[in-house]
Amino acid sequence: MKIVNVTPLVLGGQWRNLTFVKVETDEGLVGVGESRIVNHTETVLGYLAAAVPRYVIGSDPFAIERLVGRMFREDFSRAGETVMTGIAMIEMACWDIMGKALGQPVYALLGGGVRDRIKAYANGWYTVQRTPEEFHQAAARVVARGYQAMKFDPFGAGFYEIDHAERMRVVAIVEAVRSAAGPETELLIEMHGRFNPITAIALARDLAPFNPAWVEEPVPPENLAALKRAAEPIHALGIPVATGERLHTLFEFREVLESGAADILQPDITHFGGLLNAKKLAGWAEAYYVLMAPHNVGGPVSTAAALHFAASTPNFKIQEYFNDFGEPYVKDAARGLPEVIDGYFALPTGPGLGVTLNEDVILDHPRRDIHFNLFAEGWHLRNLR
Numbered sequence: 001m002k003i004v005n006v007t008p009l010v011l012g013g014q015w016r017n018l019t020f021v022k023v024e025t026d027e028g029l030v031g032v033g034e035s036r037i038v039n040h041t042e043t044v045l046g047y048l049a050a051a052v053p054r055y056v057i058g059s060d061p062f063a064i065e066r067l068v069g070r071m072f073r074e075d076f077s078r079a080g081e082t083v084m085t086g087i088a089m090i091e092m093a094c095w096d097i098m099g100k101a102l103g104q105p106v107y108a109l110l111g112g113g114v115r116d117r118i119k120a121y122a123n124g125w126y127t128v129q130r131t132p133e134e135f136h137q138a139a140a141r142v143v144a145r146g147y148q149a150m151k152f153d154p155f156g157a158g159f160y161e162i163d164h165a166e167r168m169r170v171v172a173i174v175e176a177v178r179s180a181a182g183p184e185t186e187l188l189i190e191m192h193g194r195f196n197p198i199t200a201i202a203l204a205r206d207l208a209p210f211n212p213a214w215v216e217e218p219v220p221p222e223n224l225a226a227l228k229r230a231a232e233p234i235h236a237l238g239i240p241v242a243t244g245e246r247l248h249t250l251f252e253f254r255e256v257l258e259s260g261a262a263d264i265l266q267p268d269i270t271h272f273g274g275l276l277n278a279k280k281l282a283g284w285a286e287a288y289y290v291l292m293a294p295h296n297v298g299g300p301v302s303t304a305a306a307l308h309f310a311a312s313t314p315n316f317k318i319q320e321y322f323n324d325f326g327e328p329y330v331k332d333a334a335r336g337l338p339e340v341i342d343g344y345f346a347l348p349t350g351p352g353l354g355v356t357l358n359e360d361v362i363l364d365h366p367r368r369d370i371h372f373n374l375f376a377e378g379w380h381l382r383n384l385r
Contacts, residue, residue, distance in 0.1 A: 031096035033089030034301035091274030105350030
């Protein structure tokens, strides 16, 4: 079996563009992949235009390790977000083809299921004004949908530091969310790499009374020594540290694991070279007793890939999910994904990734000119209100 064609398709939304690839074989099997890369859709499309004829066309979709290895090494330049995103989309499409050819769900090919259901946490739900009252009401809607965990960034456009009045506003917002969610719901605090270590530590101390299930990306991702400096006092508060969505290769995670700075790793499978790379990282992390919670801001195909990873990975913790709080047509772009019921996904059913691309939906919602700026006032509204 050989790959004979790769077609990129872009679905536009109010705050994100989702890039899909359709990978066709000479035996009629078709696999799909997907990513959401922030503000650089054209860059990834440009990479695919160069890489697909060079590496992908004519390749055996079963020979995933070889294909990924060639795409990673043979360009010689150091692979970053763009390259690892392009690789990931092709890679997950190859798993989809393999599963369809063998009549098996992808997780069965990754070692088989180790759990009967997959816990989810809600994100993208706080597209409201940044007041305690509005966050309280929005959090109550998340609980009403059955979620038992939710993530949010209460820090506005903060960067490096935050003044006293804003700190008090943050505390009031988190207190309001905890009041709406009750003591049983996990609250995951997203810092988006905003702060210097001393500020991240102070904010974690402010929020410790509300029992956060983790603090995510407390400092920018470039300086892992700063992450360790922030993590040690945060750990002393009894709060886990999560990070990793902006690390794109196995090698970038070495220092994180060796330093003990993170308790939960969050590679984005769609920017990390795909499922096989994520499984390698999970095995490595398990030796350090570190959990996996893949970052996922994508649509139904990237979520399906994440669920197959979750189903087959012993040290998986919880799965991020946006699409219950976004444009409804995103779910329609590929049908077959399980819904979140009482806070959990059922295991995906196959064969392959278990989803079917609907090209008409994608064509009806073309790519948009979007600049999503997490450091602008009101960024959290995501243009949805």
